[in-house]
Amino acid sequence: MRYFRSLPAALAIALLSSSFTAPPARAADSGPIKIAVITDMSGVYAALAGPGAVEATKMAVEDFGGKVLGRPVEVVGIDHRNNPNEASVKAREAYDSGADLALDMTNSAVALAVAGVALQKHKLAIVTGGASSALTGASCNRYTYHYAYDTYALAASTGANIAAQSNGKTWYAIVPNYAFGQQMLTDFTAAIERKGGKMMGSDLYPFPGTTDFSSLVLKAKNSGAQVLGLFNAGADTVNSMKQVKQFGVDKNMKIAVGLLFLSDVDALPDVFAGSRITTSWYWNEDAAARKWADKYAKRMHGLRPTDIQAADYSATTQWLNAVKAVGTTEADKVQGYLDNRQFNDFYAKGGEWRGRDHRVIHEMYVVDVLPKEQVKEPHAWFKIVQTIPPGRAFRPESQSTCKKDW
Amino acid sequence: MLRIVNFAHGAMFMLGAFVAYYGLAALHLPFYAALLVAPIVVGAFGLLIEVLFLRRLYGLDPLYGLLFTFALVLILEDAVRLAFGALGSPYPPVLGLDFTVNLFAAPFPAYRLFVIAFAIVVCLAAWYVLERTPVGARIRAATEAPVIVRALGIDTQRLVSITFAVGIALAGLAGVLAAPNQNVEPAMGDRIIINTFAIVVIGGLGSIGGSVLTGFALGLLQTLGAVWFPAFNDTIIFMLMIVVLLIRPSGLFGNPASAK
Amino acid sequence: MTTALLGTRRGAIVAAVLLLVALVLPKLVYPVLAIDIVAYALFAVAFDLLLGFTGLLSFGHAMFWGGAAYVSTILIAKLQVAFPLAVLAAVAYAAVLALIVGAIAIRRQGIYFAMITLAIAQLQYFFAYQLGQWTGGENGVQLIRGRGTLFGLPLEDDVAFYYAALGLAVLGTYVVVRVVRSPFGAVLGAMRENEQRAIALGFRVDRYKLAAFIFSGTLAGVAGVLFAIGNRQSGLDGVDWHTSGQVVMMSILGGIGTIFGPIVGAGLFTSLEHFIPSTALGDKTNIVMGTIFALCVLLFRRGIIGELLAIRPKPKS
Numbered sequence: 001m002r003y004f005r006s007l008p009a010a011l012a013i014a015l016l017s018s019s020f021t022a023p024p025a026r027a028a029d030s031g032p033i034k035i036a037v038i039t040d041m042s043g044v045y046a047a048l049a050g051p052g053a054v055e056a057t058k059m060a061v062e063d064f065g066g067k068v069l070g071r072p073v074e075v076v077g078i079d080h081r082n083n084p085n086e087a088s089v090k091a092r093e094a095y096d097s098g099a100d101l102a103l104d105m106t107n108s109a110v111a112l113a114v115a116g117v118a119l120q121k122h123k124l125a126i127v128t129g130g131a132s133s134a135l136t137g138a139s140c141n142r143y144t145y146h147y148a149y150d151t152y153a154l155a156a157s158t159g160a161n162i163a164a165q166s167n168g169k170t171w172y173a174i175v176p177n178y179a180f181g182q183q184m185l186t187d188f189t190a191a192i193e194r195k196g197g198k199m200m201g202s203d204l205y206p207f208p209g210t211t212d213f214s215s216l217v218l219k220a221k222n223s224g225a226q227v228l229g230l231f232n233a234g235a236d237t238v239n240s241m242k243q244v245k246q247f248g249v250d251k252n253m254k255i256a257v258g259l260l261f262l263s264d265v266d267a268l269p270d271v272f273a274g275s276r277i278t279t280s281w282y283w284n285e286d287a288a289a290r291k292w293a294d295k296y297a298k299r300m301h302g303l304r305p306t307d308i309q310a311a312d313y314s315a316t317t318q319w320l321n322a323v324k325a326v327g328t329t330e331a332d333k334v335q336g337y338l339d340n341r342q343f344n345d346f347y348a349k350g351g352e353w354r355g356r357d358h359r360v361i362h363e364m365y366v367v368d369v370l371p372k373e374q375v376k377e378p379h380a381w382f383k384i385v386q387t388i389p390p391g392r393a394f395r396p397e398s399q400s401t402c403k404k405d406w
Numbered sequence: 407m408l409r410i411v412n413f414a415h416g417a418m419f420m421l422g423a424f425v426a427y428y429g430l431a432a433l434h435l436p437f438y439a440a441l442l443v444a445p446i447v448v449g450a451f452g453l454l455i456e457v458l459f460l461r462r463l464y465g466l467d468p469l470y471g472l473l474f475t476f477a478l479v480l481i482l483e484d485a486v487r488l489a490f491g492a493l494g495s496p497y498p499p500v501l502g503l504d505f506t507v508n509l510f511a512a513p514f515p516a517y518r519l520f521v522i523a524f525a526i527v528v529c530l531a532a533w534y535v536l537e538r539t540p541v542g543a544r545i546r547a548a549t550e551a552p553v554i555v556r557a558l559g560i561d562t563q564r565l566v567s568i569t570f571a572v573g574i575a576l577a578g579l580a581g582v583l584a585a586p587n588q589n590v591e592p593a594m595g596d597r598i599i600i601n602t603f604a605i606v607v608i609g610g611l612g613s614i615g616g617s618v619l620t621g622f623a624l625g626l627l628q629t630l631g632a633v634w635f636p637a638f639n640d641t642i643i644f645m646l647m648i649v650v651l652l653i654r655p656s657g658l659f660g661n662p663a664s665a666k
Numbered sequence: 667m668t669t670a671l672l673g674t675r676r677g678a679i680v681a682a683v684l685l686l687v688a689l690v691l692p693k694l695v696y697p698v699l700a701i702d703i704v705a706y707a708l709f710a711v712a713f714d715l716l717l718g719f720t721g722l723l724s725f726g727h728a729m730f731w732g733g734a735a736y737v738s739t740i741l742i743a744k745l746q747v748a749f750p751l752a753v754l755a756a757v758a759y760a761a762v763l764a765l766i767v768g769a770i771a772i773r774r775q776g777i778y779f780a781m782i783t784l785a786i787a788q789l790q791y792f793f794a795y796q797l798g799q800w801t802g803g804e805n806g807v808q809l810i811r812g813r814g815t816l817f818g819l820p821l822e823d824d825v826a827f828y829y830a831a832l833g834l835a836v837l838g839t840y841v842v843v844r845v846v847r848s849p850f851g852a853v854l855g856a857m858r859e860n861e862q863r864a865i866a867l868g869f870r871v872d873r874y875k876l877a878a879f880i881f882s883g884t885l886a887g888v889a890g891v892l893f894a895i896g897n898r899q900s901g902l903d904g905v906d907w908h909t910s911g912q913v914v915m916m917s918i919l920g921g922i923g924t925i926f927g928p929i930v931g932a933g934l935f936t937s938l939e940h941f942i943p944s945t946a947l948g949d950k951t952n953i954v955m956g957t958i959f960a961l962c963v964l965l966f967r968r969g970i971i972g973e974l975l976a977i978r979p980k981p982k983s
Contacts, residue, residue, distance in 0.1 A: 109806060
C-alpha cells in the first residue's frame with residue numbers, strides 16, 4: 001500500500017499542474033465548415049430521419065456548390081441512439097472539433113439536450129425532428145431554432161380541421177401519461193374548443209408499459225363522441241390503432257392520430273389507413289416537392305423522403321445562405337441575420353425564422369392516410385385535405401412562454 | 407422451476423411473433439399453422455442455447471445464468487432489429503376471427519375470445535402434464551432433489567433441457583398470439599419481461615398453477631386499473647411483488663421448500 | 667472473489683498504472699467521456715463492494731446512481747441551490763434510500779434479494795416519470811446555468827471538473843479498500859463464504875449487510891452526481907433497469923471482488939459504447955457488447971483483473 005501513494009503522487013502533481021492550462025484555441029476562420037447531423041441512425045427514427053437525413057443534408061451542400069466563403073462544407077452523420085446523454089457528449093465533441101451547426105436531433109429529449117449544449121458553446125442548432133414545443137417555450141435559447149413541427153402545430157392543424165366540421169365536434173382522447181401526451185391533450189383541447197368543439201373525455205394511460213388498450217378503446221366507443229384522438233407515438237400508436245380496428249371503432253368514429261409520419265405508414269400501411277394527421281410537407285404535394293423527391297429517390301433507392309428529411313435539406317440551404325450573407329459562421333452573426341427573416345422554398349411556404357422565440361413557421365398540411373387500394377404509386381400514402389397557413393398553424397407569438405434573453 | 411432466471415424470456419416471446427410474421431410474409435404461413443410452427447422453432451432455438459451455453463453455467467452462482475441471458479437479450483433484439491427494422495412489421499388480423507361479438511352489450515373481438523380460450527387450454531395442459539403425469543412428476547422431482555433422482559437412474563439433464571425448451575416454446579407461442587394484437591417489433595419483449603418476473607415471483611416460484619392464476623389476475627388488474635386508477639397501474643405490480651417477497655417469499659402458491 | 671490483490675506488490679502496481687492512466691485521460695479521450703468513465707468506475711466499485719465482497723447481488727443499483735443524479739440536478743437547475751449543498755443533499759438522498767431499501771431487501775437472500783431491489787428501483791423509475799414537473803419526464807433535467815464552484819475553484823471547464831471528480835473517485839475507492847481490509851470487511855467476507863458459520867460465531871449478519879448496502883448505495887449516489895453534473899443533465903436512463911444491468915456487466919467484465927477490476931471494466935465498457943457507434947460496426951453496437959459480455963460470462967468469469975490475478979508466479983520448490 002505504500003507504493004500507492006508516493007510515486008504516483010509525484011506524477012500526479014506534475015501532470016495536474018500541466019493540465020490546467022487551457023487547450024489551444026482552434027483557428028475559427030479557416031478549414032472546412034462542418035455540419036453535424038445528429039440523428040437516430042438505426043433505431044425507431046432511422047426511417048424518419050437517420051441516414052436519409054444525412055443524405056438530404058449532403059444534397060443541400062452539393063446543390064449549394066459544396067463550399068461557402070471559399071471553404072469546403074463537410075457533412076458528418078452522428079448517431080445519437082435515442083440517448084440524450086450520449087447525444088450531448090457527441091454534440092459537445094462535434095462542436096469542439098469544428099462543427100458550426102448541429103442539425104436534425106430527431107427525438108425531443110435529444111433535441112433539448114443538444115439545445116443546452118448549443119447555448120453553452122455559442123453555436124447554432126436547428127432542430128427538425130423533435131416535437132417538443134418547449135424548444136420554443138420554456139427551454140428556448142439564442143442558438144436553437146425549431147424548424148419543422150411541434151405539438152402545438154399538430155393540434156392546431158388536425159384538431160382545427162376536424163372540429164370545424166359538424167361531424168367532428170365531440171372528441172374522446174387516449175393519451176399516454178407523460179409530458180408529450182399531456183401537452184398534446186392540452187393543445188388539442190384548446191384547438192377544438194376554438195372551433196366550437198368539445199373534448200368529452202380523455203384517458204391518460206400509464207407510460208411506458210401499456211400494450212393493451214382494449215378497455216380504453218371501449219370507453220371511447222361508449223362515450224358516443226364523434227372523433228377518437230390518439231395522442232401517442234411510436235409503438236403505442238401502432239398498438240392502439242391495431243386495437244381500434246380490432247374493436248371496429250373506426251367504423252363509427254373518425255380517427256385523429258396526433259403524430260405520424262410517411263415512414264410509419266411505409267412500415268405498416270394497413271394499420272394507419274383511414275386516419276387523419278398533420279405533416280409539415282408531403283413529397284407529392286406539388287411539382288417542386290416532387291422534383292426534389294425524385295432527386296432524393298435516385299440517391300436512396302426509390303424511397304420517398306419524409307418531411308423531416310426535406311426539412312433538413314431546406315434548413316441547410318437556408319443556413320448556408322445566411323452564412324454567405326454575413327460572411328462568417330459565427331453563430332451570433334448568423335442568428336442576427338436569420339431572426340425575423342422570411343423565406344420560401346420547396347419545403348417551407350410562407351416561411352419565417354421567428355425572432356421572438358426561434359420558431360420557424362411555414363404552411364402545414366392536414367392529410368388523410370389512404371388505404372392501399374387508393375394509392376396510385378409507391379409511397380403515395382397521403383391526400384391533402386387542408387392547407388393551414390403559418391399564422392394559424394403555430395403558437396401565436398403573444399402566447400409564447402419563451403423568455404427571450406437575446 | 408429450473409432455478410434459471412431467464413431474462414431472455416421476453417426476447418423469446420418476441421421471436422415467436424417474428425417467426426409468425428416471417429412465416430406469413432415469406433412463406434405464406436397462415437396464423438393457425440404459425441401456432442404450431444413458431445413454438446417448435448423457438449423451442450428448438452431455446453434448446454440449442456441451453457445445450458451450448460446454459461449448461462455450462464448450472465453449477466455456478468445463478469448470477470451467471472442471469473447475466474448470460476441478459477447478454478442474450480441484447481444480441482437477439484439487435485439482430486432482429488437489423489433484419490426487420492425497428493419500426494415494426496405488419497401482422498394482419500386473423501382470417502376467420504376478424505369480427506366482433508356482442509358480449510354484455512359491448513363489442514368483443516372474436517380474436518380475443520379465441521386467445522382467452524386457447525391460453526386457458528394450454529395452461530391447463532401444462533398444469534396437467536406437470537402435476538398429473540409421470541413425466542411431470544419426474545421433472546418436479548428433478549428440480550427439488552436432483553441427486554436422489556439421478557441415483558434412481560433418471561437422466562435429469564435431459565429432463566431439465568426438455569423443460570427449458572418447452573418453457574421457451576410457450577413464450578414463443580405467446581408471441582404468435584400477440585402478433586395480431588400488437589406491434590411486432592424487436593422491443594416488444596422488453597416491455598413484458600419485468601412484469602413476467604413479477605408474476606412469477608408473486609405467483610410462486612416453482613408453481614405453475616400459481617403463475618397461471620397470478621398471470622390472469624394481474625392481467626385483469628392491469629386492464630381494469632387502466633380505467634379505474636391509471637396513475638398507479640404500473641406501480642401496483644411492483645408493490646405487490648415487494649409485499650409478497652417480504653411476507654411469503656415463495657409466492658402465494660409456491661412451495662416454501664423451494665425458497666432459497 | 668478475493669482480496670488477494672490488495673496489499674500486494676502486484677496490487678500496488680495495478681493501482682499505480684490505473685492512476686497514471688486516469689491522470690492523463692483527458693488528453694487521450696474527450697474530457698466529458700473521461701468524466702463518464704470516472705463516474706462509472708466509482709459506481710462499479712461501489713457495486714462490487716456489495717457483490718464481490720458481501721455477496722449480495724443488487725439488480726436495482728441504478729436507483730442510487732440515477733436518484734442522486736436527479737436530486738442534485740433538480741436542486742441546482744430548478745431551485746438554484748449552490749453546488750456543494752446540492753451534492754450533499756443528493757448523497758444524503760442516496761444514503762436514506764439505501765437505508766430503506768436495504769432494511770426491506772436484506773430480509774431475503776439470493777435471487778429474492780435481487781428481485782426486491784429490482785422492484786423498488788422500478789418504483790422509483792415510475793415515480794420519476796410521473797413527477798414530470800420536476801424530473802422533466804422523458805426529457806430529463808438540463809443544467810443550463812452551469813456547474814458552480816468547489817471551494818472557489820470554477821468547475822465549468824470540463825478538464826477541471828474531471829480532476830475534481832477523479833479526486834473524489836480516488837478517495838471513494840481508497841475508502842472502499844480500507845473498509846474491505848478492515849475487521850468489518852473481514853466479517854463481510856466471512857458472511858459471504860458461510861453465513862451460517864458467521865451467525866454461529868455471534869455476528870449480527872443483518873446489521874453488517876445493511877451497513878455494507880448503505881455504504882454501497884451512498885457511494886453509487888456520489889458517482890451518479892458526478893455523472894449528472896459532468897454531463898450537465900439527468901434523465902430516466904439513470905434510473906432505468908438497463909443501467910443496473912450495465913454496472914453488473916462492467917463489474918463482471920473487469921472482475922468482481924477485486925476493486926480494480928470494476929474500474930477497468932467500467933473504463934472498457936464506457937469506451938466501447940462510445941466508440942463503436944462511429945465505426946463500421948456502428949449499427950450493431952448492442953450485438954457486439956452483448957457478445958463480449960456473453961463470452962466473458964461463459965469463459966472469462968474472473969474478468970480482466972481476475973484473470974491477471976490468476977497468473978500466479980511459479981511456486982518456489
